[in-house]
Amino acid sequence: MNEENAMLTLPEEVLPTAGAEPLAAQETDAPEETVAPEESAQSEVVAEVTAQPGPVDPEPRSGLNPLLIVAFAVIVVAAVIAVIAGVLRRRRRDNEAPSGPVPTEPIRTGEEPKNVRKPGPRRMDPMQRMPTTAAAGAQNGSSGSVVEGYSFGYAQTIGKRENQEDSYCISRPDAETMRTRGLLAAVADGIGGLNNGQVASGTVMHNMAMRFDQQNPERPAADRLLELAAAGQEDVLRINRQGDHCGTTLVSVLITTEGAVLLSVGDSRIALFRAGALIQLNREHVLGRESDEAAALGAGASVEGRRRGAITAYLGRENLRQMDRTLRPMRLMPGDRLLLMTDGVFNTLSDEEILHQMDRPPQEAADALIAMVDEKQIPHQDNATIVIVGLD
Amino acid sequence: MSRLRVRLKGCMDPGSRSAQQDDWGASDVALYDAHGLLAVLSDGMGGMEAGDRFSKLAVAEMLRAFEESPEEPDPCLALLKAYAAAREEALKLCRSENLDGGATVVAVLLREDRMAFLSVGDSRMYLLRGGGLIQLNREQTLGVTLDEGAALGFVFREEAERNVHRASMTNHLCQAEDRPCDRNLQPLVLVPGDRIALVSDGVSGTLSDQELELLLNEPGISGAEAVIRAVKEKNKPRQDNMSILLLAVEEKTAENLQEREEAK
Numbered sequence: 283m284n285e286e287n288a289m290l291t292l293p294e295e296v297l298p299t300a301g302a303e304p305l306a307a308q309e310t311d312a313p314e315e316t317v318a319p320e321e322s323a324q325s326e327v328v329a330e331v332t333a334q335p336g337p338v339d340p341e342p343r344s345g346l347n348p349l350l351i352v353a354f355a356v357i358v359v360a361a362v363i364a365v366i367a368g369v370l371r372r373r374r375r376d377n378e379a380p381s382g383p384v385p386t387e388p389i390r391t392g393e394e395p396k397n398v399r400k401p402g403p404r405r406m407d408p409m410q411r412m413p414t415t416a417a418a419g420a421q422n423g424s425s426g427s428v429v430e431g432y433s434f435g436y437a438q439t440i441g442k443r444e445n446q447e448d449s450y451c452i453s454r455p456d457a458e459t460m461r462t463r464g465l466l467a468a469v470a471d472g473i474g475g476l477n478n479g480q481v482a483s484g485t486v487m488h489n490m491a492m493r494f495d496q497q498n499p500e501r502p503a504a505d506r507l508l509e510l511a512a513a514g515q516e517d518v519l520r521i522n523r524q525g526d527h528c529g530t531t532l533v534s535v536l537i538t539t540e541g542a543v544l545l546s547v548g549d550s551r552i553a554l555f556r557a558g559a560l561i562q563l564n565r566e567h568v569l570g571r572e573s574d575e576a577a578a579l580g581a582g583a584s585v586e587g588r589r590r591g592a593i594t595a596y597l598g599r600e601n602l603r604q605m606d607r608t609l610r611p612m613r614l615m616p617g618d619r620l621l622l623m624t625d626g627v628f629n630t631l632s633d634e635e636i637l638h639q640m641d642r643p644p645q646e647a648a649d650a651l652i653a654m655v656d657e658k659q660i661p662h663q664d665n666a667t668i669v670i671v672g673l674d
Numbered sequence: 675m676s677r678l679r680v681r682l683k684g685c686m687d688p689g690s691r692s693a694q695q696d697d698w699g700a701s702d703v704a705l706y707d708a709h710g711l712l713a714v715l716s717d718g719m720g721g722m723e724a725g726d727r728f729s730k731l732a733v734a735e736m737l738r739a740f741e742e743s744p745e746e747p748d749p750c751l752a753l754l755k756a757y758a759a760a761r762e763e764a765l766k767l768c769r770s771e772n773l774d775g776g777a778t779v780v781a782v783l784l785r786e787d788r789m790a791f792l793s794v795g796d797s798r799m800y801l802l803r804g805g806g807l808i809q810l811n812r813e814q815t816l817g818v819t820l821d822e823g824a825a826l827g828f829v830f831r832e833e834a835e836r837n838v839h840r841a842s843m844t845n846h847l848c849q850a851e852d853r854p855c856d857r858n859l860q861p862l863v864l865v866p867g868d869r870i871a872l873v874s875d876g877v878s879g880t881l882s883d884q885e886l887e888l889l890l891n892e893p894g895i896s897g898a899e900a901v902i903r904a905v906k907e908k909n910k911p912r913q914d915n916m917s918i919l920l921l922a923v924e925e926k927t928a929e930n931l932q933e934r935e936e937a938k
Contacts, residue, residue: 505821512825557804559865562858571859574751578758581852604854605822608809610883615806633863 435645441663447479478528518598529598541611626666689913710785720775876916
C-alpha cells in the first residue's frame, strides 16, 4: 500500500455519507417511512403532469419550439411502440411461443410507462437528446437467441400491486454492438407512490439503454457503467425538481470481451450462478445492515423490525454518495448465469428455488421463476422482475 | 454439521522492504465443525514505528474476540463484532502511544459451509469457483470515491483525475471516523472446490487477476506458495511486502471422516 498517502484524511466534500440515515422505505408496504411524507399531496400534481406527456425543459431557452415538436413526435411514436410492446409481452406471458430470431433487436426496456414525462434535453450534451425510435422500448421475440456466446432472458409480473414500478433494459444484442460496446443489462425498482416509481425506473432504464448506444466504447467498462448510473441519478433528480418525489434502485452489468463489471444502488440484487451455486455479487444499501455496523462499531444502535429493510441509497436521493460497483472486469466462464432481480423475486423465492431453474436456458428460467412467483399467490406480492444473462 | 472441510495455508515475504508489516492468522481448522473458522490477513501501514504492530494487533485481536465471544448465530455479525473488537483495541493503542498508523483487514468467517467476509482498506479477497476468479471485496481508496464524486457532479473531473492521493485508503483499522466496512449481508454458500484467497497489495499490485487465477488453480493449497514464488520472480523494484492466506474447501470424503475418527 502507499505508505506516505495512507493516512490522508479525506477532504470533507468527498466524504461518503458516514452514518446510516433512515431515508426511505421500500415500496408501499412500509408506509411509516415512505420517501415523501407529503406524498398524497404530491401525487395529485403528478397525475396532472403525467397526463400530458411532453418534454419538460427545466431550463427554458429560446428556439425551443422546433425541438419541442420533434421531441413530441418522437414521444408519440415511442408511446405507440410501448403499447404494442406491452400487448406483445402480455401475449408472450400467456405461453405463446416466442417468435424466431429477428436480425436486429432494438433495445428494449421493461414496461415502459406510457405517460412518462421524459426529461428534457440537457444543455451541451448530445447523449441527452430525446430518444430515437430505435431506442424506445420496442419489442420482438428474439430473446433467447445466442449472440457471441451470450443468451439472455427476462420476465416480470406486476404481482398484487396496482402498478408495475419495475423496469429493465437489455442493450441491442446484435453481434456488432456486442463486439464494440458489449452487453448491458439492468433492472430498476421504482420507489414512490402512485405513478412516481414507474416514472423513475422507466425513465432511468430508457435513457440508460439509449446512452449506452452513444457512449465512447473505448473507455473502460467500469467508467462507462458509472457514467450511465450517474446520468440516471441526474434524470431522477431532474424529475424531482419538477415537483415529483420518486426514486429507483438500480442493478446493472456491462459485459465486454474482458468480462463483467457491476454497479448497484439500493436493495435489488445481482447474483452469479456458477458451479451449481449462487453468489450474491452486490451489497444492498439497507438500513438494517448499516445500523448493525454502526452499533458494532459503537456509533449507534441497531434498528429493529421493518425499518431494517429501509433503503439508504437510491437514484433520486439528494446527496447520493454510495454506489456499489466493481472496478475491474470479472471474467465469465461457460455456464455462468448473471441474475438481476428486484426484491419481489428474492423475497418470494428461496435461493434453492432459483437454483433449480438454472439448468434451463435463460429465457425459460426467467419465465419459470416469474411463474413461480405468481403461483405462490402471496398477498401484497410486490412487482417482480428478473433478467438473466448466460454465457454458453 | 458441515459436509465440507477446509484446508489453509498462509505465506509471506517481505519483498524488497526491510520490515514485514503484513500478518495473517487463523483459528484452528480442526475446530471448523464445532466452532467455525476465522481467517484474517492484515497489511500494516504507518512507517517503521507502527505498521507491523497494527497488523499483528488486527489478527490477534480478531482471533481472540472470535474465540472468546459467546456464539453469535449470524456469521456476518460475528465477523463484524470480531473486527469491531480489534478496531477498538487499535484505536486505544493509537491514543495511548500517540501513534499514527493503521492496517487493512480482509477476513472471512466460515461456519456450516457458509462464509461471511469483511474488508477494510485496499487488500483483496478472491473466490476461485469452478476454476474462475471472482474478487469478492471492493478496495476502499480515495480514487474510487473521487471517480464517483466526479460522475455525480460534486467533484471536478480534473481534480479527481489529478489528485495525487488517489491510492490512499478511505478506511482502515485505525480510521477514527465511522466509515462503512465492505462486507456481505447474507453468508455465501460454499461448494467443494472453492478456494478463498486473501492477499495484500504486494501480491495484487504485482500479479494480474489472470495470473492469480492460473496460480490459484493449482491443486489444494499449493497455490499459496506458487503465488509468492511468482511475485518474487517478477523482480519488481521496491516490491512491497507480500502475503497470501489461501483456504481450500473440499468435500469430506469417507477417508477424511475415517482419519478424523482415528484421530479421536
